[in-house]
Structure formats: structure tokens, C-alpha cells
Amino acid sequence: MTFERQVILLTGAGRGLGLAYARYLAALGATIVLQDTGADRYGFGEDDAVAEMAAERLRFMGGRVHAMGGSLDSRKQCHRLVETVLERHGRLDGLIHNAGWVAHQEVEEIDEVAFDSMMTIAARAPLWLAQAAWPAMKAAGGGRIVVTTSCRAIYPQYVQKGLASYAAAKMAALGIVNVLAREGASHKIVVNALSPVAKTRMWGVDGEPEELRPDEVAPGAAFLVSEACVDGGWVLRAANGQFHATRATEAEGVDYPQDLQGVCATSAAEIAARWSRIALPAVEPRSR
Numbered sequence: 001m002t003f004e005r006q007v008i009l010l011t012g013a014g015r016g017l018g019l020a021y022a023r024y025l026a027a028l029g030a031t032i033v034l035q036d037t038g039a040d041r042y043g044f045g046e047d048d049a050v051a052e053m054a055a056e057r058l059r060f061m062g063g064r065v066h067a068m069g070g071s072l073d074s075r076k077q078c079h080r081l082v083e084t085v086l087e088r089h090g091r092l093d094g095l096i097h098n099a100g101w102v103a104h105q106e107v108e109e110i111d112e113v114a115f116d117s118m119m120t121i122a123a124r125a126p127l128w129l130a131q132a133a134w135p136a137m138k139a140a141g142g143g144r145i146v147v148t149t150s151c152r153a154i155y156p157q158y159v160q161k162g163l164a165s166y167a168a169a170k171m172a173a174l175g176i177v178n179v180l181a182r183e184g185a186s187h188k189i190v191v192n193a194l195s196p197v198a199k200t201r202m203w204g205v206d207g208e209p210e211e212l213r214p215d216e217v218a219p220g221a222a223f224l225v226s227e228a229c230v231d232g233g234w235v236l237r238a239a240n241g242q243f244h245a246t247r248a249t250e251a252e253g254v255d256y257p258q259d260l261q262g263v264c265a266t267s268a269a270e271i272a273a274r275w276s277r278i279a280l281p282a283v284e285p286r287s288r
Contacts, residue, residue: 001226003030007089008225009082011035011072011129012099014050017198020214021096021221022054026063028222033085034058035068036099043101043117046071072099073120078128086136094144094225095133096194097126104162115165122148122169127176134189142188144225149174149193149235174235181232190232192224197239216241 008025012018014036022032034055038047048069055067068084071077085092100121105114126147137143151158153167154174173193180191198214220238223229237244253261263278265271271278 001028001222001228003028003093003222003226005029005031006093007031007033007085007091008094008096009033009035009085009092009129009133010096010098011125012037012097014038014054017196017214017217017221018096018098019054020198020218021098022065023058023061023063024215024218024222025225026058026061026065030064030094031089032058032063032065033068033089034065035070035072035081037071038069039101041101042103043121072125072129075124075128075131078125079132082129082132082136091140092133092136092143093140094146095129096146096221096225097129098148098221099125100148102163102166104160105165106162107164110165115168118165118169119172122166123172123176126173130176130180130191134184137184137189138187142190144227144229145180145184145189145191146221146224147173147177147191147193149177149195151195151197151237154195154235177235178233185232190229192229192232193235194221194224195235195237196220212240219243 003025006029008030010018010022010025010032013022013032013034018036022034026032034051036051036054038050039045046069051067051069055065058065066088068081070081072081082092103114103118105111130145133143133145148170150166150170152160152163153170159167177191177193180189184191196217197212198217199212217238220236220243224236234245234247237246250256251261263274265274265278
């Protein structure tokens with residue numbers, strides 16, 4: 001697989017997973033635009049040197065890498081980032097939105113500022129970036145967009161206390177991916193989600209971990225942003241060098257919304273009495 005002559009924009013790529021993606025794609029020949037605000041692990045502060053230092057390291061390894069700092073806090077800033085990439089490079093073949101952080105606040109502690117900040121980086125920013133990239137990708141005959149979600153939001157058995165804002169934003173990102181995948185299909189703009197797990201500074205890990213290494217996730221990100229990826233609307237789960245693609249799929253035989261292939265009931269009491277049947281996994285049509 002090669003990315004020669006392709007320009008890929010990666011956000012949050014100065015460290016951790018984003019840097020692993022940038023390193024992998026640069027080695028495959030991509031021209032990388034490496035964006036990072038330089039925020040700390042809690043999302044605070046800015047330091048343009050983080051992006052520049054990461055780009056310099058990759059350039060030393062032979063990569064074509066360009067650093068960009070700046071915030072992704074508004075539609076205007078996201079659009080300006082994409083516009084700058086197009087002005088400097090004349091094209092944008094792929095976008096990976098990796099920027100983000102994990103913030104813990106249990107339900108009684110959540111405030112509007114913290115919630116809005118999480119929604120901004122995990123849901124609003126990828127939407128504004130995709131919006132800005134859309135016309136250029138349409139004109140070029142296609143492109144690839146990858147948005148980061150999390151199994152900590154998707155699967156109830158993996159949620160953690162204190163991550164309501166994080167989970168809300170990551171599920172919002174997944175909804176955006178589903179819609180953009182449908183909107184992009186006729187233009188050959190392929191939009192997918194990546195749900196990665198790696199031990200980085202978000203885990204409080206410095207240096208190379210013994211397991212769950214960022215480099216083991218990078219091939220998945222590279223595939224999703226490559227021309228080999230032609231199907232949108234998937235969530236690619238990636239961890240420990242293993243990959244699993246999944247997406248929500250309706251049960252067979254459903255004629256939504258008239259016929260859910262569900263259990264019939266006309267009262268709350270009937271629902272309660274039939275709950276053991278109603279709550280079965282939606283794998284096959286249920287008896288009425």
C-alpha cells in the first residue's frame with residue numbers, strides 16, 4: 001500500500017496515537033499535515049512547539065511532514081485549518097480526527113464548560129473539519145474521513161463512571177459518521193469511525209508500554225484513510241494489533257417504523273409482564 005502524492009491531515013498528532021498514525025502514514029509515502037494544539041492530557045493550554053517537534057522527528061526519519069498548531073474550538077478555526085492545507089498543498093486526500101482527551105466528572109459534578117469542551121473536540125470539530133474538506137474532496141472525485149469514537153461509549157459493559165460527557169461526545173461522533181457516510185457515498189467520500197485502545201499519556205503512561213501500543217493501532221487508521229477502504233459507516237475497533245469492524249444493524253424482517261418485529265403490547269403493565277421477551281437481543285424476528 002502506498003500513499004505517494006497523497007496529503008493527509010491528522011489532528012492531535014503530536015503525541016500518542018496521532019503521532020503513531022503520522023509516523024506510519026509518512027513511512028508509506030504520504031505528505032502529512034500534523035496538527036496539534038499542544039494541550040495537556042486534560043485538554044488545557046496551547047503549545048505550538050508540540051506539533052513542530054513531532055514533525056521534526058518524522059522529517060528526520062525521512063517523512064514529508066508539516067506542522068500546524070492552533071485550536072479546533074470553533075467552526076472558523078476548523079475551516080481555516082483545512083483551507084490552509086489546501087492553499088499550501090493543493091489537495092486533501094484524507095482526514096483523521098484524532099484530537100481529544102479523557103475527562104472524568106461524575107454526574108453531580110458535570111458543568112456546562114466541561115461538557116461543551118468535550119462536545120467541541122470530539123463531535124463539533126470533526127463535523128466542521130469534514131464540512132470544510134467536503135467541497136475539495138467532491139471536486140477531486142473522492143476522499144477519506146476518519147473520526148474517533150470509543151467502545152467506552154458504544155458498549156455498556158465497557159463504560160466507566162465519570163465519563164458521561166466523554167461518552168456523549170463519542171456517541172455523537174458516531175452519529176455524525178453514519179450520516180456523513182451516507183451523504184458521501186455518491187461522491188466517493190468514504191467516512192468511517194475508529195475506536196482505538198492504546199496506553200498513552202491519557203492512561204498516565206509515558207514511554208513505550210508492554211501491551212496496547214499505539215503503533216499496533218496505526219495500520220487500522222492507515223487502512224481507513226486509504227483508497228483500499230471503499231465502504232463507509234463502519235466502526236473499526238483496534239487494539240493490541242487486532243481489528244474488528246462493526247456497526248449497528250437492524251434485525252431481519254423489520255419494516256421500520258411500522259413493524260419492529262417486536263413484542264406487541266398495549267399498556268405499560270403488558271410491557272412489564274413481557275419484558276423478558278422484549279429485551280432479547282435483536283438477532284432474529286421475535287414471536288408475538
